[in-house]
Amino acid sequence: MEPYETIEYDVLVLGAGGAGLRAAISVCEAGLRCGIVCKSLLGKAHTVMAEGGAAAALGNMHEPDDWRVHFRDTILGGAYLNNPRMVEIFTKEAIDRVLELERYGAVFDRTPEGLIAQRPFGGHTYRRLNHVGDRTGLELIRTLQDKAVSLGPTVHMETTITRLLVHDGRIAGAFGYERVSGRFLLFRSRAIVVASGGWGRMYRFTSNSWESTGDGAAMALEAGADLIDMEMMQFHPTGMLWPPSMRGILVTEAVRGEGGILRNARGDRFMFDPVYMPARYQGKFAETEEEAARWLEDKANNRRPPELLPRDEVSRAIYKEVKAGRGTEHGGVYLDVSHRGAAYVRRKLPAMCDQFLHLGGVDITREPMEVYPTVHYTMGGIRVDPETCATAVSGLFAAGECAGGLHGANRLGGNSLTDILVFGKRAGDGASAYAGGAEMAAVPIGAVEDEQRILLGPLDREDGESPATLAGELQEAMQADAMIERTEEGLSRCLARILELKERSKRVRAVGPRTYNPGWHAARDIRFQLLLSEAIVRSALARKESRGAQWRTDYPSMDPEWGKRNVVVRMQNGEMSVTPVPLPEMAPHLKEIMEEAGR
Amino acid sequence: MSETVRLRIFRGDASGGEEKEYEVQTYPGMVVLDSVRQVQEQQDGSLACRWNCKAAKCGSCSAEINGVPRLMCKTRVEDVCGPTRTIRVHPIKTFPLIKDLVTDVSWNYRIAETIPPLQPPDTGGKPLVMDQADVTRAQEFRKCIECFLCQTVCHVLRDHNRKDAYYGPRYMVKLAALDMHPLDTLRRREFLRNEAGVGYCNITRCCQDVCPEEIRITDNAIIPLKERVADEYYDPVKMLIRRLTGRK
Numbered sequence: 001m002e003p004y005e006t007i008e009y010d011v012l013v014l015g016a017g018g019a020g021l022r023a024a025i026s027v028c029e030a031g032l033r034c035g036i037v038c039k040s041l042l043g044k045a046h047t048v049m050a051e052g053g054a055a056a057a058l059g060n061m062h063e064p065d066d067w068r069v070h071f072r073d074t075i076l077g078g079a080y081l082n083n084p085r086m087v088e089i090f091t092k093e094a095i096d097r098v099l100e101l102e103r104y105g106a107v108f109d110r111t112p113e114g115l116i117a118q119r120p121f122g123g124h125t126y127r128r129l130n131h132v133g134d135r136t137g138l139e140l141i142r143t144l145q146d147k148a149v150s151l152g153p154t155v156h157m158e159t160t161i162t163r164l165l166v167h168d169g170r171i172a173g174a175f176g177y178e179r180v181s182g183r184f185l186l187f188r189s190r191a192i193v194v195a196s197g198g199w200g201r202m203y204r205f206t207s208n209s210w211e212s213t214g215d216g217a218a219m220a221l222e223a224g225a226d227l228i229d230m231e232m233m234q235f236h237p238t239g240m241l242w243p244p245s246m247r248g249i250l251v252t253e254a255v256r257g258e259g260g261i262l263r264n265a266r267g268d269r270f271m272f273d274p275v276y277m278p279a280r281y282q283g284k285f286a287e288t289e290e291e292a293a294r295w296l297e298d299k300a301n302n303r304r305p306p307e308l309l310p311r312d313e314v315s316r317a318i319y320k321e322v323k324a325g326r327g328t329e330h331g332g333v334y335l336d337v338s339h340r341g342a343a344y345v346r347r348k349l350p351a352m353c354d355q356f357l358h359l360g361g362v363d364i365t366r367e368p369m370e371v372y373p374t375v376h377y378t379m380g381g382i383r384v385d386p387e388t389c390a391t392a393v394s395g396l397f398a399a400g401e402c403a404g405g406l407h408g409a410n411r412l413g414g415n416s417l418t419d420i421l422v423f424g425k426r427a428g429d430g431a432s433a434y435a436g437g438a439e440m441a442a443v444p445i446g447a448v449e450d451e452q453r454i455l456l457g458p459l460d461r462e463d464g465e466s467p468a469t470l471a472g473e474l475q476e477a478m479q480a481d482a483m484i485e486r487t488e489e490g491l492s493r494c495l496a497r498i499l500e501l502k503e504r505s506k507r508v509r510a511v512g513p514r515t516y517n518p519g520w521h522a523a524r525d526i527r528f529q530l531l532l533s534e535a536i537v538r539s540a541l542a543r544k545e546s547r548g549a550q551w552r553t554d555y556p557s558m559d560p561e562w563g564k565r566n567v568v569v570r571m572q573n574g575e576m577s578v579t580p581v582p583l584p585e586m587a588p589h590l591k592e593i594m595e596e597a598g599r
Numbered sequence: 600m601s602e603t604v605r606l607r608i609f610r611g612d613a614s615g616g617e618e619k620e621y622e623v624q625t626y627p628g629m630v631v632l633d634s635v636r637q638v639q640e641q642q643d644g645s646l647a648c649r650w651n652c653k654a655a656k657c658g659s660c661s662a663e664i665n666g667v668p669r670l671m672c673k674t675r676v677e678d679v680c681g682p683t684r685t686i687r688v689h690p691i692k693t694f695p696l697i698k699d700l701v702t703d704v705s706w707n708y709r710i711a712e713t714i715p716p717l718q719p720p721d722t723g724g725k726p727l728v729m730d731q732a733d734v735t736r737a738q739e740f741r742k743c744i745e746c747f748l749c750q751t752v753c754h755v756l757r758d759h760n761r762k763d764a765y766y767g768p769r770y771m772v773k774l775a776a777l778d779m780h781p782l783d784t785l786r787r788r789e790f791l792r793n794e795a796g797v798g799y800c801n802i803t804r805c806c807q808d809v810c811p812e813e814i815r816i817t818d819n820a821i822i823p824l825k826e827r828v829a830d831e832y833y834d835p836v837k838m839l840i841r842r843l844t845g846r847k
Binding site: 040041042043044045046048049058099102103104105107108109110112113114115116132133135137138139142146147149150155157180209210211242243244245246249250351354355358359360361466467468472510511512513515516517518519520522 | 646651655
């Protein structure tokens with residue numbers, strides 16, 4: 001076995017996006033030794049790409065908003081599959097976390113009264129997204145980064161963890177490598193917080209970066225944690241479509257929040273077609289284009305335009321329009337915000353103006369954008385206790401996109417930036433409390449040896465396929481059969497491809513030295529990608545209904561029985577099992593909130 | 600019909616290296632980062648480069664393209680390949696080379712740790728009130744994506760390697776963001792003058808020219824900070840008072 005450096009912490013945080021940084025702040029404030037590991041440089045995590053805003057019912061816009069309305073919106077948006085207690089904690093504490101962020105130094109856009117300005121977004125009844133133009137994620141990550149750095153955790157940048165170490169059912173540490181040198185590192189820690197984000201890179205067209213290979217959730221699964229709702233992948237309705245180099249890059253929902261209109265190639269504003277209005281949203285949206293136009297100026301007396309339905313609904317509508325032959329030249333639909341006036345668009349959506357002008361050759365203050373759904377977010381993930389974010393493995397905690405349960409079958413825009421604040425803090429607190437009373441567990445040396453073999457294998461081989469080839473084939477398979485429209489036949493075909501690729505992934509080859517070698521890194525990543533792809537497809541096969549992001553054309557309606565169950569994925573002896581488990585019961589005081597929705 | 604472009608990418612590490620040539624297929628809208636990644640995926644998996652968002656939001660993929668420091672994700676192949684259809688891609692020069700297009704920028708993170716953080720007033724937990732007009736000033740500086748392109752063109756850092764004396768434009772922007780934050784109560788003028796070395800900037804505006812976020816680094820951040828320091832330390836009346844009272 002190759003020698004490695006051993007580093008000890010009380011709490012190790014995997015990931016330095018919003019959830020990881022917020023968790024680290026809590027750990028440092030508890031006076032514990034905190035280590036943060038991140039695959040990129042600090043401040044480059046996916047949070048930086050969030051645009052529209054952070055949802056919290058501050059009620060700054062003279063509308064009767066409070067956490068209860070936010071609760072109802074989130075459950076409705078999630079098609080009733082959310083963990084109700086998580087949503088309750090989330091909607092209440094989101095308010096405190098946003099105000100706390102402001103005390104850390106975040107500088108949000110203001111109302112005329114000098115309070116935080118809030119914008120409308122899909123599925124939110126009232127203006128609720130606290131924002132900074134269309135670069136809210138950057139504001140959030142930089143604020144948390146500065147705050148965390150001021151508290152002095154040790155940050156291991158450009159370091160990749162490939163194995164969580166468990167001894168007698170308790171977390172013992174994590175093993176991986178430093179990207180720059182390629183040397184091995186062993187972290188011993190009393191507790192670990194996984195805050196490693198999502199896994200959009202399994203698909204061909206995604207808004208996600210290379211980092212989103214799902215290592216954290218895959219490692220947690222292998223370590224004995226449960227994953228839930230893995231079939232629920234979010235397809236964001238508006239990704240860039242043209243030119244090809246930009247395919248999949250996000251176009252913020254704030255464009256629609258600021259009045260953006262969707263039209264098909266015939267010029268129809270198709271979201272007004274009643275076939276796209278789900279029963280549970282009947283009567284809550286404008287029914288004429290005139291009402292939608294009045295809403296821009298008078299939100300109290302008019303209803304929202306149907307472009308602001310939740311993302312799953314809008315994505316499906318765009319998909320159906322294009323499939324029915326009403327798509328644009330490049331196979332999408334038009335999104336137009338130019339009617340708001342150039343000055344307004346430039347002030348509210350500066351990054352979008354820049355992105356389209358420089359990279360797409362489109363001036364969005366004057367002409368429409370071409371858009372198509374893009375893989376964006378993972379609602380499913382590691383199953384956690386709502387109070388502490390503890391997983392099924394003692395000492396292992398999870399928060400943010402890699403955790404599941406809060407968003408149910410579909411996440412509302414704006415809910416992820418507050419998710420990472422609320423549950424980042426809870427995971428940090430939970431891990432600190434656990435670490436305070438836990439001994440350091442013994443390191444399972446066998447697992448370290450095994451992991452070294454897996455890591456070094458691709459460099460030792462004389463021949464073998466490139467991991468990029470396998471990743472490409474996986475992306476094609478997932479894009480073809482595990483996207484918006486799903487069937488038993490397509491999913492089965494996809495699963496067969498994944499299992500075949502899994503075999504091939506054991507024989508991939510990487511060339512060159514270990515210093516900063518992306519090909520070598522990809523050789524390990526592909527195994528995580530395949531494991532989670534298998535979990536996604538097996539879960540999608542198990543859920544024989546359509547709900548939220550899961551649209552099965554062979555089971556086209558919501559099934560009330562499936563509405564009472566989450567699909568849970570577990571690993572035992574290297575085998576993956578998929579089991580429906582009962583959804584946690586909604587407490588009576590929360591049921592009352594849902595019943596008020598009928599009035 | 601598909602076209603191609605020739606990339607001359609620097610390959611090597613601290614011990615030395617050279618340009619290597621790669622030919623890649625182009626497609627509409629292709630940016631330099633796409634072409635470099637195509638080499639990575641199809642020709643040489645060990646080619647090192649940093650990238651994340653591919654949308655000019657994270658500031659990871661800084662490089663010197665035909666000698667000009669830019670973000671690879673925001674530079675279109677067609678705009679820089681010229682009639683010879685050749686592009687030279689090198690790592691940014693001001694920081695030590697690790698490998699290929701990746702440099703050791705850790706100095707910047709160490710500098711960040713030394714800057715005294717925001718000190719907001721205690722409002723007893725009440726929501727903070729700030730005017731948009733005040734907020735707008737600080738927001739310009741908070742657009743920074745930490746690509747370090749400004750650091751790499753700064754003469755003090757690049758030509759004179761005075762990283763011991765001057766924090767560089769990125770951290771002038773950060774200090775300006777704190778200075779102009781409506782809620783900050785901490786005075787950092789002595790820090791600006793001594794540790795951060797604001798006096799070293801000789802206002803060539805090179806940093807401002809390369810900023811992909813179009814932050815007016817010199818005009819809106821550095822010059823006002825210089826004025827703060829000048830006001831405090833070089834005001835003749837205050838200098839006289841200091842001399843008479845013996846206070847610093």
